[in-house]
Amino acid sequence: MKRLLPLLLLTVSATTAAIAADPRPPILSPDRIKADVKTLSADAFHGRGPTQAGEAVTLEFLERRFKQLGLKPIVGSSYRQRVPLLRWTREAATFTLHLGDQSVPLRPGIEIAASSRIVGTTELDHADIVFVGYGVVEPKLGYDPYRGVDVRGKIVVALAGDPDVEAGRDLGFGGRASSPAARTKLSEAQKRGAAAFLTIHETFPASYPWLQIANGDAVPGYALDTGTVPAAFGLRGNLRNDIGIRLLRQAGLDYAAAKAAAQRADFAAIILKGATLSARVQTRMEHVASHNVVGVLPGTDPAAGSILYGAHWDAYGENAFDPPADRIRNGAIDNGTGTATLLEIAHAYAGAARPRRSVVFALWTAEEKGLLGASWYADHPVLPLATTAAQFNLDPHVVLGRTRDLELIGVGRTPMERDLTRVAAAQGLRIVPEENTEAGWYYRSDHYALAQKGVPGVYFRAGRDLVTGGAKAGEAMRDRFNARCYHQTCDEFDARWDMTGAAQEGSVAYALGREVAEGTAWPVWNASEPFAAARDATRAARK
Secondary structure, three states, X not given: OOOHHHHHHHHOOHHHHOOOOOOOOOXXXXXXXXXXXXXXXXHHHHHHOOOOHHHHHHHHHHHHHHHHOOOEOOEOOEOEEEEEEEEEEEEEEEEEEEEOOEEEEXXXXXXXXXXXXXXXXXXXXEEEEEEOOOOOOEHHHOEOOOOOOOOOOOEEEEEOOOOOOOOOOOOOOOOOOOOHHHHHHHHHHHHOOOOEEEEEOOHHHHOOOHHHHHOOOOOOEEEEOOOOOOOOOOEEEEEOHHHHHHHHHHOOOOHHHHHHHHOOOOOOOEEEEEEEEEEEXXXXXXXXXXXXXXXXXXXXXXXXXXXXXXXXXOOOEEOOOOOOOOOEEOOHHHHHHHHHHHHHHHHXXXXXXXXXXXXXXXXXXXXXXXXXXXXXXXXXXXXOHHXXXXXXXXXXXXXXXXXXXXXXXXXXXOOHHHHHHHHHHHOOOEEEEOOOHHHOHHHOOOHHHHHOOOOOEEEEEEOOXXXXXXXXXXXXXHXXXXXXXXXXXXXXXXXXXXXHHHHHHHHHHHHXXXXXXXXXXXXXXXXXXXXXXXXXXXXXXXX
């Protein structure tokens, strides 16, 4: 479903039309944000890996800052919320693709990136391979590529994205935008008894290059430890694009033609004759724990509810499998910038009169492992979610200087977007819709865990239209970071950075949050949003 009307409200409003060419100086301090980013991304923090050595250093720093800002601890004198986790570590792996009479070794982290959550040994011997197109099952739209095909014990191979990501039209999955259905592929294969699920990587629908997947190949996998170990699924991961093309060609399928066929609702899975896969993967599982850091600024009216600011403190840590010259993925941008911006917003609240509603400041763990810290909080909130009036997520992604705009992630979901447009305009900024909707950013950051519980919010970040250099310069900075340093060791602090973009984003988040915290209204979702039902179910708590 396309979201055209809200988009028009954002781009053709009287407020945005009146914005001056140059934005006003931000309310928040770029220098303080920059200083905190420098500290958080220093080698002494070991890349802020959850459950690694860097966690203790990070938590101590964040707790000290929360205490200095006068935030109330959540348990005694502690700001820490324990998050129990399961961790799977791949200890050894070999993969061989058999194409006709040829055996092609696939090197982990080069041609294939895959792991298993079966503890001990996962072994496949010449397992048959089934191509399921995009692998998306959506009965309402008539899509079920598994119809008539038994995949039990077989390798399921799928394309990246969903059927209409490259179709040039909306087939029911949101057009170019990533859909929630695309995130159920693994579970659909698991339900049908597949032995493995592999995606043929492609940069555009995946929204990141093969480098990001290859360099994360040996990173342990995590899940919340809820007391029971989830049903183990075998091999899961990605094939490099040229390997996927070669695999399809073995069965007489042209890659481009296969993609076109898979866009149709009547597409049915194809057993790839003459192709099998052998694999042996050794996996260790451990029960571990990490921590969210949560502080509260009590409001003047305890019965008025709260608002929440969130950002993830974690990055990818220090890893023995990275090159010896640099084994620390410092996470300066992702998400040292968001963490530092949240601290600066807390500083602004600490220096002003207390609002009517309480303000929760939450720094999440394990976002990079699947929004795990935020998901744990969503089930174990410090203050009730039913009376959490709104949430604001800080996950900027790129360091930018002074911009003329803010980019809204997930357009057309809540009337709060009109308030965002107005508040941004008061600071000389316009709101633009996200450009790379195929990336699915809305489903890949912590606010999503709380949205699923019904908490309304807007997720935005600094735009690309730089005061110095314009949109072309901003886009070039984004593209360079995505191609080279996203989740890599080169995401390091640079003393030349101008943090004005982060300060602008934080200033708008502060001003809009302050409005909600001072007010009596309860923000809502648009009626068509899937989150609206969860919010409506708790209506009685908001009297």
